Each structure stands twice: as structure tokens, then as C-alpha cells.
Amino acid sequence: MSVLVYVEQAEGKFKKSVFEAVSYAKAIADQKSTNLTAISIGDVAEAELKELGKYGAAKVLNVSTDQLKTFVNQAYASVIAAAAEKEGADVVVLSNSFSGKGLAPRIAVKLKAGLADGAVELPSTDGKFSVKKTAFSGKAFAITELTSAIKVIALNPNAFGVKENATDASIENFAADVKQSDLGTVIKDIVRATDKVSLPDAELVVSAGRGLKGPENWGMIEELAGLLGAATACSKPVSDADWRPHSEHVGQTGIAISPNLYIAIGISGAIQHLAGVSSSKVIVVINKDPEAPFFKVADYGIVGDAFEVVPKLIEALKAHKG
Amino acid sequence: MKILVCISNVPDTTTKITFTNDNTEFNTAGVQYIVNPYDEIALARAIELTEGGKGTVTVINVGEAATDPTIRKALAIGADDAVRVNAAPRDAYFVAKQIAEYAKDKDFNIILTGRESIDYNGNQVAAMIGEFLDIPSISIIKKLDVDGDSATVEREIEGGKEVVTVSGKFVASCAEGVAEPKIPNMRGIMSARTKPLNVVEAVDIEAVTKVTKFETPAPRGTVKLISADQPEQLISLLHSEAKVI
Numbered sequence: 001m002s003v004l005v006y007v008e009q010a011e012g013k014f015k016k017s018v019f020e021a022v023s024y025a026k027a028i029a030d031q032k033s034t035n036l037t038a039i040s041i042g043d044v045a046e047a048e049l050k051e052l053g054k055y056g057a058a059k060v061l062n063v064s065t066d067q068l069k070t071f072v073n074q075a076y077a078s079v080i081a082a083a084a085e086k087e088g089a090d091v092v093v094l095s096n097s098f099s100g101k102g103l104a105p106r107i108a109v110k111l112k113a114g115l116a117d118g119a120v121e122l123p124s125t126d127g128k129f130s131v132k133k134t135a136f137s138g139k140a141f142a143i144t145e146l147t148s149a150i151k152v153i154a155l156n157p158n159a160f161g162v163k164e165n166a167t168d169a170s171i172e173n174f175a176a177d178v179k180q181s182d183l184g185t186v187i188k189d190i191v192r193a194t195d196k197v198s199l200p201d202a203e204l205v206v207s208a209g210r211g212l213k214g215p216e217n218w219g220m221i222e223e224l225a226g227l228l229g230a231a232t233a234c235s236k237p238v239s240d241a242d243w244r245p246h247s248e249h250v251g252q253t254g255i256a257i258s259p260n261l262y263i264a265i266g267i268s269g270a271i272q273h274l275a276g277v278s279s280s281k282v283i284v285v286i287n288k289d290p291e292a293p294f295f296k297v298a299d300y301g302i303v304g305d306a307f308e309v310v311p312k313l314i315e316a317l318k319a320h321k322g
Numbered sequence: 323m324k325i326l327v328c329i330s331n332v333p334d335t336t337t338k339i340t341f342t343n344d345n346t347e348f349n350t351a352g353v354q355y356i357v358n359p360y361d362e363i364a365l366a367r368a369i370e371l372t373e374g375g376k377g378t379v380t381v382i383n384v385g386e387a388a389t390d391p392t393i394r395k396a397l398a399i400g401a402d403d404a405v406r407v408n409a410a411p412r413d414a415y416f417v418a419k420q421i422a423e424y425a426k427d428k429d430f431n432i433i434l435t436g437r438e439s440i441d442y443n444g445n446q447v448a449a450m451i452g453e454f455l456d457i458p459s460i461s462i463i464k465k466l467d468v469d470g471d472s473a474t475v476e477r478e479i480e481g482g483k484e485v486v487t488v489s490g491k492f493v494a495s496c497a498e499g500v501a502e503p504k505i506p507n508m509r510g511i512m513s514a515r516t517k518p519l520n521v522v523e524a525v526d527i528e529a530v531t532k533v534t535k536f537e538t539p540a541p542r543g544t545v546k547l548i549s550a551d552q553p554e555q556l557i558s559l560l561h562s563e564a565k566v567i
Contacts, residue, residue, distance in 0.1 A: 010479075010480070015480070071484070073449070073452075073458065073459060073460065073461070074452070074458050074459070077449075077453070097480060098461065098462055098477070098478050098479050098480060099479065101445040101449075101461050101462060102445075102449050102459065102460065102461030102462070103449075104446070104449075105414070105418070105445075105446040105447075105448075105449035105450040105453065105459075106449045106450070106452065106453040106459065108415065108446070108450070108530075109415070109418075109450050109453035109454060110453065112530070113530065114413075114415070114530035114531040115414070115415070115444075115446060115530075115531070116531065117443075117444055117445065117446060118443055118444075128534070130534060132537070133443075134443055135441065135442050135443055135533075135536070136333075136339045136440070136441055136442075136443070137440050137443060138539070139339040139538070139539075140339050140341070140536050140537065140538050140539070141536065141537040141538075141539070142442065142533045142535075142536055143533065143534050143535040143536070143537065144531050144532070144533050144534070145531065145532045145533075145534050146530065146531055147529070147530055147531065147532055148530040148531075181456065184457070184458035184488055184489065184490065184492065185458045185460060185486050185487070185488045185492075186486065186487050186488075187484050187485070187486055188474070188485045188486065188487055189484070189485040190479070190482065190483075190484050190485075191482050191483050191484075191485070192479075192481055192482035193481055193482055196481065197481075198480040198481035199481075200480055201480060204566070204567070228567060239498070246464065246497075246498040246499045247464075247478065247483075249498065252335050252359075252440055253335070253359050253360070253440070253498065254498065256443070260566045261560065261564070261566040261567065271335075271336055271338075272335045272336070275335075278539055279539065281566065282560070282564045282566050283542070284556065284560070285545070295545050296545070297542055298542070298545040299542060299543070299545065299546065299564065300545065300546050300547075300548060300556055300559060300560070300564075301545040301546070301547050301548070302547070302548050302549075302550050302553065302556060303547065303550060304550025305550075308550065309550050309553055312551075312553045312554075313553040313556065313557070316553045316554035316556075316557045317557055319554065320554070320557045320558070320561065
């Protein structure tokens with residue numbers, strides 16, 4: 001019995017959400033008094049792999065086969081499942097990232113395992129293996145019991161936090177057999193908006209809605225987000241009108257996020273929007289309508305015109321940062 | 323080209339979510355059910371790709387007879403025929419296995435789902451079907467173009483996108499951007515009544531997960547209002563009280 005965590009690399013580096021998944025997997029390994037093994041696929045330098053020890057990985061399996069340099073969902077799932085079998089892992093942890101969402105179900109089927117995706121807490125240890133996960137688009141949580149022998153968990157970003165747990169990680173090459181039939185998809189191009197904070201795992205998010213009146217007025221939103229080091233987001237009407245890209249739409253039919261701080265500017269707070277953001281730790285609402293439903297779920301609010309409040313906020317933030 | 327679109331029967335997006343029986347069951351009283359909004363996106367793209375005699379669209383749902391109105395809605399939108407696997411959906415593993423069992427000898431070129439269902443928010447069924455059928459799966463796509471036997475999709479990744487090609491059969495889960503949902507017209511609604519809706523029996527398989535309890539998010543305290551003239555107060559509260567900046 002052991003715990004295996006898949007550590008997803010992007011351009012040879014691990015992101016915070018990966019260290020968070022390792023921290024979470026380490027806590028599960030501790031619950032079970034067993035060791036944590038990580039598996040990395042792709043080109044990652046040894047020094048970066050060693051970083052995983054900082055968060056509790058005792059062993060790192062490194063897969064750097066030529067065929068697997070870039071992401072192939074089917075083949076990566078096969079390799080991770082093979083590693084789980086080799087390590088005798090009965091819990092497999094992944095980040096609930098875009099790639100994680102594609103991998104976890106395939107790994108679960110290969111291992112005949114129950115899958116809890118969108119996990120927000122450690123599993124219970126009262127005999128049943130149950131995981132609290134988001135449900136109804138943030139309007140509720142479902143305590144989900146995994147009744148299979150092997151369990152797969154995909155952890156939501158920002159749900160557990162990064163916890164240091166210094167271990168000296170040993171690094172082993174893991175030779176993976178890759179079936180040709182597992183290589184059915186080929187990446188032709190990767191387009192990254194490098195200058196921006198990625199929304200799904202952002203700790204701070206500045207979001208704006210129809211109250212901004214038009215796409216030309218997003219300059220101040222971007223400036224505020226830039227000063228905070230925050231990602232930008234928007235409401236559904238805004239992305240529907242093509243003022244902002246769909247990838248920024250948060251809410252029930254967009255993406256659900258759980259940052260530490262969500263600032264909503266000129267968004268009234270329809271139930272579908274709230275569903276996607278209600279698990280944010282702190283919510284700030286800026287709206288000129290004091291009756292806007294968003295104020296009912298906000299921690300801090302400013303009743304005022306965004307076009308007056310946001311520039312003042314930017315000045316205040318500049319002063320705060322000195 | 324034959325496309326299979328998997329649809330889920332979910333509570334309307336405006337539903338107030340409550341639970342009964344000591345928070346162990348979702349309270350279905352007064353709830354309106356709809357085709358899962360992401361599945362509608364998948365369905366809309368499937369119809370676009372097969373229009374003008376280029377192929378057919380079959381929708382499949384794993385559910386009991388009560389989901390028939392939702393299936394008819396999908397037929398009204400433009401699917402050619404429908405299949406209902408007659409079983410209450412127990413978990414994603416169960417549902418994916420039922421769909422894979424149905425699809426394995428039917429020669430569908432493409433199987434589409436929505437990116438997630440808006441009730442349990444899993445994004446599991448598409449990739450699980452891919453695994454059961456041993457064909458590629460691509461999760462959370464924003465664009466889908468088909469050219470003969472191969473397809474090009476754009477897949478969302480953190481902070482960007484991947485352009486991926488795939489040949490042969492595949493499964494994909496669709497997000498916004500793939501297509502605009504279609505609203506059924508009167509002709510569609512009329513013809514939906516007579517389109518085939520075949521009911522097939524479920525295969526026997528154990529679920530591997532079980533929801534034992536629901537919780538609702540802890541209510542937040544009342545909002546702390548700050549004067550519009552003093553936004554610096556907000557900055558200082560976020561810094562020293564909430565400790566988030």
C-alpha cells in the first residue's frame with residue numbers, strides 16, 4: 001500500500017497546484033502511515049524533480065520517453081496506472097487541472113477505482129473512505145464514498161494549500177511501455193498567453209460584468225488585476241457579447257473557481273454566476289445598485305459607480321504598495 | 323458520419339439546491355429538469371457537422387422513464403434518434419460503462435459529451451467511455467472541426483490552449499466555444515414526438531462511488547460596506563483583516 005501522486009509539468013516546471021497536490025497526497029500517506037511516490041512524465045530537470053521532496057515525496061518516478069514529451073491523454077493514463085500497479089498504490093492523487101480531468105477517469109477505469117474529482121478536503125478516516133467534493137456548481141458539496149479497493153482523487157486548486165514537509169526525494173527512471181494505440185492524439189500547437197495569470201489556479205481574481213458597459217473599459221480592470229497579480233475574469237453576458245474571451249467566463253456554465261480573493265465589479269450576482277465563485281475565500285463586490293444580490297454573499301462591498309471607484313482603488317493600491 | 327451525443331438530465335440552472343432525508347438526498351420537489359447545458363453545446367456541434375445529409379446524430383441517456391421529456395427536447399433540437407438505457411444513473415463509472423456497452427458494436431465515428439454535468443460536476447464520463455472502448459478521449463474542447471477521418475480540436479489548458487489532431491474514432495467533452503446551443507423550433511418540437519426513442523436494458527455493473535451526504539456552503543457573515551469615497555479602507559481591510567493581499 002502506498003500513495004501515488006501525478007505531478008504535471010508545464011514546460012519542464014511544476015506549478016503551485018502541483019506542490020499542493022503533493023502536499024495533499026503526503027497528508028493521505030501520513031493518514032495511512034505509508035510513503036508517497038510521485039510520477040513525472042516529460043522533460044523535467046533533476047533539480048526540479050528534487051523540489052517535490054520539499055512537500056513530502058519520498059520517491060519520484062521519472063518518465064522521459066521520447067514519445068511522451070508532450071501530453072497524450074491515453075498514453076499518460078496508461079503510464080500512471082502502470083506506476084500505481086508497480087508501486088502497489090491504493091490511492092492515486094492528481095490536480096483537478098484541465099489535463100488532470102482528462103487523465104483521472106481513464107486511470108480510474110484501468111484500476112477499477114472510484115474517482116472523486118473536485119475534492120476539497122482530506123478523505124475521512126472513520127473506516128469509510130469518503131471525500132468531500134464540489135457539487136451543483138458550487139451550490140453544495142457531496143460527501144462521496146469510494147467503495148473500490150483503489151481510489152483516485154482529483155484535488156481542486158487552492159482547496160488544501162501548499163504544506164512543506166522536507167523529505168529527500170530519491171529519483172528513479174521509470175521505463176514505460178507505450179502502446180502505439182495509446183498515441184492516437186497529436187499536439188499540433190500550444191498557444192500560451194504568457195503575460196497573464198492563469199484563471200483556474202489563480203489565488204486572486206478580478207472579475208467584471210455588464211456594468212462596465214463595453215470592452216473598451218477593461219483597461220482599468222486589467223490595471224487593477226496587474227497591480228494585485230490577479231487573473232481577470234468576467235460574467236456570462238460579457239463573454240456572450242464577445243467583450244471578453246469565453247476562457248474568462250466564470251459561473252455555472254463557465255469555469256468554477258475558488259481563489260483566496262474574488263473581486264466582482266459591475267456584476268449583479270445571478271445565481272448561475274454565484275455558483276461558480278461562491279467557494280472563493282473572500283468576496284468583494286463593487287456595484288452601484290445597493291440591491292444587487294451579490295452583496296448578500298459578499299464579505300466586503302462598495303456601493304458605487306465602477307468608473308469612479310475602480311480608479312480610486314487603483315490609486316489606493318499603488319499607495320499601499322508604496 | 324455517425325455521432326453519438328451523451329446527454330444528462332439535470333436540474334435547471336436557476337434551481338435552489340436543497341436536500342432532504344437528513345441531507346442524504348437531493349430535494350427534487352418542484353425542480354425543472356433540462357438537458358445539461360454543456361451537452362446542448364455538444365449536440366449543437368454534432369447537428370452542424372451532420373447537416374445536409376452528411377451524417378446522423380443519436381443521443382443517449384442513462385436514466386429512467388422520467389427523463390424522456392429531456393430526451394425529447396434533444397430530439398426537438400435536431401438529433402435524429404435517441405436511446406435511453408433504462409437505469410437510474412448510479413455514478414459516472416456506471417453511466418460510462420452503459421454507454422460504452424451500447425456503443426461498442428455501433429460504429430459511431432465520434433462520441434461527444436458536455437464538459438461536465440452541472441449537478442455532480444464530474445468530467446468523468448467522456449474519458450471513461452474512451453477507456454472502456456480503448457479509443458482516444460480529449461477533455462474540455464473549445465473547438466471541433468472534422469475533415470474526413472481525422473479531426474482537429476482545441477483543448478483548454480491552464481493559461482492557453484492546445485491544438486490537437488486525432489484520427490479514427492474518439493470521444494470528446496465539449497465546453498463553450500464548440501457551438502452555440504440551438505433553440506428548438508416548432509417543426510423540431512412536432513417531429514420530436516415521432517422520432518425513434520429506443521429503450522435498452524442496462525448491463526449489470528457495480529457502481530464504485532456513493533454519495534452518502536450533502537453539505538451546503540457555510541453562510542457568509544453580513545457584508546461589510548465601505549464608503550465609495552474611501553476605497554483605501556478596502557485595501558487595508560483586505561491586507562490586515564482578511565489577509566489576502
